[in-house]
Amino acid sequence: MSMRHDPELDDILQDGELKHVAELLRAGRMSEDPPLDDAFRSALRRQLMNRAWGMGGTTTVPWWRKAFGPAGLAWAGAAVGVVLIAAAVVFTALTSPSTGGLTKDVLVSSPMNDQSAVRLQQPILVNFNQPMDHPSTEGAVQITPATTVAFSWSANTLSVQPTSGNLAPNTQYQVTIGPGAKTASGEKLAAPKTITFVTSPPAPSPSPTPTPIPSPTPRTQFADQHQILSVTAGASNFQWSPDSSFLFFVSAGGGLVSVPAAGGTVTTLVQDGVTSAAISPAGDAIAYIRSGKIEILNLVAGTTVEISPTPAPTRVGWTKDGVVWTAADGVYAQGTDGPIKLTALPTTGAINVISFSPDGAHLAYTQDQSLYMFDIASGKGVTLGIAGAQLLGWSPDGTGVMYSTATGVVVSDVGGKTAATLPAGEPTWSSQDEILLGSDTDIWEVRPDGTGLTKLAEGTYHLPAWAPNGVAFIFIRGGMVFGASAPAPAQRPSALDTAAAVVNSFMQARKSSDGVKASAYLNDHGRKAYSSSGGGLNLVLTGDPSFSRYYLLTQSITGSQPDTAQFVVRIVLSHDKLDVSTYEETLTLVRTQGSQQFLIDHATAGPLLTLGKGAEVVSVEVSPGTVKITFDSDLKPESVAAGVIILDSKGKQVGGNPVYANRTVTITGLDLKPHATYKLVVLSTVQDVGGTNIAAEYDLTFAGPADAHGGSNQRGEQSPSPSPRASPSARPSSSPPTS
Amino acid sequence: MSDPARDDERDLVERAKRDPRQFGALYDRHFQQIYRFVYSRVREQTAAEDVTSEIFMKALKAMPRYQDTGRPFAAWLYQIAVNAIADRYRTLRPSSPLEDFHDLSIAGPPLEEEAAHRDEIRRIWVLVEALPAQQKTALVLKFQEDMKIEDIALAMGKTAGAVKLLIHRGVSRLRDEAGTLRPAE
Numbered sequence: 001m002s003m004r005h006d007p008e009l010d011d012i013l014q015d016g017e018l019k020h021v022a023e024l025l026r027a028g029r030m031s032e033d034p035p036l037d038d039a040f041r042s043a044l045r046r047q048l049m050n051r052a053w054g055m056g057g058t059t060t061v062p063w064w065r066k067a068f069g070p071a072g073l074a075w076a077g078a079a080v081g082v083v084l085i086a087a088a089v090v091f092t093a094l095t096s097p098s099t100g101g102l103t104k105d106v107l108v109s110s111p112m113n114d115q116s117a118v119r120l121q122q123p124i125l126v127n128f129n130q131p132m133d134h135p136s137t138e139g140a141v142q143i144t145p146a147t148t149v150a151f152s153w154s155a156n157t158l159s160v161q162p163t164s165g166n167l168a169p170n171t172q173y174q175v176t177i178g179p180g181a182k183t184a185s186g187e188k189l190a191a192p193k194t195i196t197f198v199t200s201p202p203a204p205s206p207s208p209t210p211t212p213i214p215s216p217t218p219r220t221q222f223a224d225q226h227q228i229l230s231v232t233a234g235a236s237n238f239q240w241s242p243d244s245s246f247l248f249f250v251s252a253g254g255g256l257v258s259v260p261a262a263g264g265t266v267t268t269l270v271q272d273g274v275t276s277a278a279i280s281p282a283g284d285a286i287a288y289i290r291s292g293k294i295e296i297l298n299l300v301a302g303t304t305v306e307i308s309p310t311p312a313p314t315r316v317g318w319t320k321d322g323v324v325w326t327a328a329d330g331v332y333a334q335g336t337d338g339p340i341k342l343t344a345l346p347t348t349g350a351i352n353v354i355s356f357s358p359d360g361a362h363l364a365y366t367q368d369q370s371l372y373m374f375d376i377a378s379g380k381g382v383t384l385g386i387a388g389a390q391l392l393g394w395s396p397d398g399t400g401v402m403y404s405t406a407t408g409v410v411v412s413d414v415g416g417k418t419a420a421t422l423p424a425g426e427p428t429w430s431s432q433d434e435i436l437l438g439s440d441t442d443i444w445e446v447r448p449d450g451t452g453l454t455k456l457a458e459g460t461y462h463l464p465a466w467a468p469n470g471v472a473f474i475f476i477r478g479g480m481v482f483g484a485s486a487p488a489p490a491q492r493p494s495a496l497d498t499a500a501a502v503v504n505s506f507m508q509a510r511k512s513s514d515g516v517k518a519s520a521y522l523n524d525h526g527r528k529a530y531s532s533s534g535g536g537l538n539l540v541l542t543g544d545p546s547f548s549r550y551y552l553l554t555q556s557i558t559g560s561q562p563d564t565a566q567f568v569v570r571i572v573l574s575h576d577k578l579d580v581s582t583y584e585e586t587l588t589l590v591r592t593q594g595s596q597q598f599l600i601d602h603a604t605a606g607p608l609l610t611l612g613k614g615a616e617v618v619s620v621e622v623s624p625g626t627v628k629i630t631f632d633s634d635l636k637p638e639s640v641a642a643g644v645i646i647l648d649s650k651g652k653q654v655g656g657n658p659v660y661a662n663r664t665v666t667i668t669g670l671d672l673k674p675h676a677t678y679k680l681v682v683l684s685t686v687q688d689v690g691g692t693n694i695a696a697e698y699d700l701t702f703a704g705p706a707d708a709h710g711g712s713n714q715r716g717e718q719s720p721s722p723s724p725r726a727s728p729s730a731r732p733s734s735s736p737p738t739s
Numbered sequence: 740m741s742d743p744a745r746d747d748e749r750d751l752v753e754r755a756k757r758d759p760r761q762f763g764a765l766y767d768r769h770f771q772q773i774y775r776f777v778y779s780r781v782r783e784q785t786a787a788e789d790v791t792s793e794i795f796m797k798a799l800k801a802m803p804r805y806q807d808t809g810r811p812f813a814a815w816l817y818q819i820a821v822n823a824i825a826d827r828y829r830t831l832r833p834s835s836p837l838e839d840f841h842d843l844s845i846a847g848p849p850l851e852e853e854a855a856h857r858d859e860i861r862r863i864w865v866l867v868e869a870l871p872a873q874q875k876t877a878l879v880l881k882f883q884e885d886m887k888i889e890d891i892a893l894a895m896g897k898t899a900g901a902v903k904l905l906i907h908r909g910v911s912r913l914r915d916e917a918g919t920l921r922p923a924e
Contacts, residue, residue, distance in 0.1 A: 051800075
């Protein structure tokens with residue numbers, strides 16, 4: 001007998017007899033697996049996870065015996081139990097045992113075959129091209145996942161109806177008519193026929209009815225509309241003080257004028273010659289250009305500081321650090337020893353600077369009919385729109401910009417990426433992310449993403465300008481400046497719906513292997529998560545098995561300012577049309593004001609799981625008092641009671657006993673707190689009706705849902721189905737596929 | 740040179756150190772191995788479950804303090820296991836015979852010769868049980884668990900030299916006690 005040589009022992013055991021003893025020891029290695037109760041293994045894991053969750057408490061050793069008792073044998077028995085109607089069965093094609101004479105080939109078809117969004121409320125229809133023997137045909141039906149069904153016939157069509165009512169959501173069904181099926185004349189099927197289809201997501205549960213917001217009836221004036229002052233044509237540069245109490249503007253004659261927003265005494269601050277003016281972010285100073293110089297008027301002290309830069313200034317603005325201006329050759333700021341050139345402006349062709357962004361980080365200029373957005377820090381510009389585009393305004397935070405095109409108002413970020421196109425008008429963007437669109441005939445309110453367009457009033461509303469408080473605004477009509485308050489904006493689509501739309505677009509692009517398009521939904525962090533040098537996730541999945549479908553398992557708003565949402569997406573991989581494996585990605589999305597778009601900021605992937613080994617969780621729905629977990633298979637009800645558990649952040653089990661009906665486990669008696677963390681655990685002791693245990697313990701971490709009764713501090717957060725934030729826990733498995 | 744499996748393990752360990760909830764992956768990876776080892780020492784299912792449970796609970800609790808010394812994570816688990824088993828048998832003595840579990844089917848030699856060889860193996864493992872605890876542990880970790888000397892040293896809290904000495908003494912003692920063992924062919 002030859003034994004493996006262990007060089008480590010060479011210098012320990014040099015004597016022949018000692019070596020022989022060593023060989024005997026090695027030959028006597030325990031060769032068989034010791035007796036092991038799988039219930040113990042999974043119960044210990046659960047206990048560890050509970051402990052890890054709370055990292056507290058003590059356990060006396062035989063805890064699992066109390067919980068699981070003499071369970072070992074029961075599992076063992078079930079594992080080899082008879083699979084009734086449900087199992088993944090591989091048939092070998094039979095040759096037709098035709099006993100002579102002409103037999104008509106049996107053709108099997110289904111309108112559902114290869115469909116990808118089959119609705120849940122319908123039976124599975126199987127059509128035969130000739131009369132069939134009912135008992136043998138029904139006996140030959142095999143369904144994966146494990147499903148208890150009832151049969152009915154209509155002529156040559158067999159209806160297979162799940163006894164639990166509906167089909168399971170997000171599930172690939174494989175319905176096989178085995179070779180045991182016979183025609184009415186006794187001929188057997190030549191070969192098994194499998195019908196494959198995928199069901200749609202679950203219908204959202206009824207949402208709390210949003211308070212109906214009465215559609216504002218267009219009016220001719222606002223309730224608190226008031227006249228502020230009369231102005232002559234040509235007045236420009238209307239600006240609010242940061243506290244929304246004063247207005248400043250440059251009169252037609254070049255004077256710098258202030259007036260209380262409520263109306264009242266008009267004060268002329270500078271008599272004439274003012275060409276560009278900007279109020280400081282703190283509101284304590286106004287900088288303006290006059291006679292080729294910059295003057296900074298301190299509104300508190302009434303003093304003026306003068307800067308006389310060369311070349312002459314053309315436009316003035318502010319950053320949080322102080323005044324900035326443009327001149328023919330570049331952008332400048334005032335340093336302690338005089339002007340500092342921040343960056344050069346393009347020198348090819350004449351450029352006309354229009355304005356600085358509110359944060360002083362960008363400026364807009366035109367050159368040869370084209371509008372450019374110039375990033376002062378990088379010294380680079382991008383074109384906005386096509387030739388003839390005109391700057392119409394900025395978002396208050398300086399990350400968004402509005403400009404005109406032939407058809408309307410384009411909202412984009414300062415990088416030039418379009419967020420929406422609005423109807424034509426004179427726009428102003430509020431701190432509350434509402435845009436007013438004024439015109440000769442009416443005024444509209446709309447969100448920067450183009451949704452919620454509402455006509456507020458009819459009449460002339462020129463050059464509307466929001467006050468920094470996001471409530472008041474001014475407009476010009478017939479040579480008068482008016483002030484008014486805008487009504488509360490219409491309810492916006494929930495942040496969750498908006499984020500879900502981005503996730504869907506992102507996943508669709510990946511499914512189409514369009515990496516470029518998918519990347520557009522990632523911010524810098526997100527791109528890192530999908531880079532080989534960063535998180536290593538695969539944006540585009542290649543190879544076999546291939547990316548066949550995805551669905552959103554859970555979704556939740558996890559923060560505001562900025563809006564943050566988290567999704568767990570199941571990615572399903574298939575080979576030869578059949579789903580073979582799946583993994584989950586947890587995506588975190590963040591919304592920025594400039595683009596108004598949710599972008600994926602963070603992504604992680606869970607392990608790759610093999611499908612077809614026991615029941616799978618296909619939907620999780622969370623409300624404050626109830627959690628519903630839907631499986632793809634019918635379950636053995638007795639395996640559910642101890643197998644589906646919700647734990648709080650201390651690892652303590654919460655909620656009443658699970659109730660099982662129609663493939664769904666419902667746990668009630670919960671009092672889930674908003675944003676507190678909970679964990680759903682589905683133990684591997686849960687069995688489908690065929691007696692197969694689920695392949696591995698399934699854990700899902702989720703946050704308590706936002707309070708549906710107004711606990712949410714966020715406008716429009718109501719979700720049609722408040723769902724958990726989730727992160728799949730590590731499970732034994734290989735890694736997700738690499739491309 | 741970087742070993743991908745080792746890097747993978749290091750990654751799991753680092754994650755579990757930061758967040759104990761990640762310990763599940765390490766449990767999944769090492770449960771079978773540790774349970775098997777424990778069973779081989781206690782040879783009674785209930786006792787093996789008790790001790791295995793204790794080992795992983797201790798490991799989870801100590802996870803934040805775990806220091807990667809470049810040795811496999813399993814060596815640390817064996818260290819906890821060795822101590823847990825020793826603790827248990829300060830008061831209890833194993834009673835079950837172990838013949839059934841060191842019973843190899845070895846193909847090749849004629850039936851009679853094979854039977855004799857199997858008998859030898861049984862006898863030698865019975866003798867192992869009678870060895871002083873430390874020698875026994877060192878032999879089990881080397882021959883049963885197939886561990887490297889360095890890892891046994893870590894598991895037993897000894898130097899590599901001390902482990903070699905234990906193995907040498909243990910094997911020598913087995914040779915002396917077996918007496919009639921045949922030399923290797």
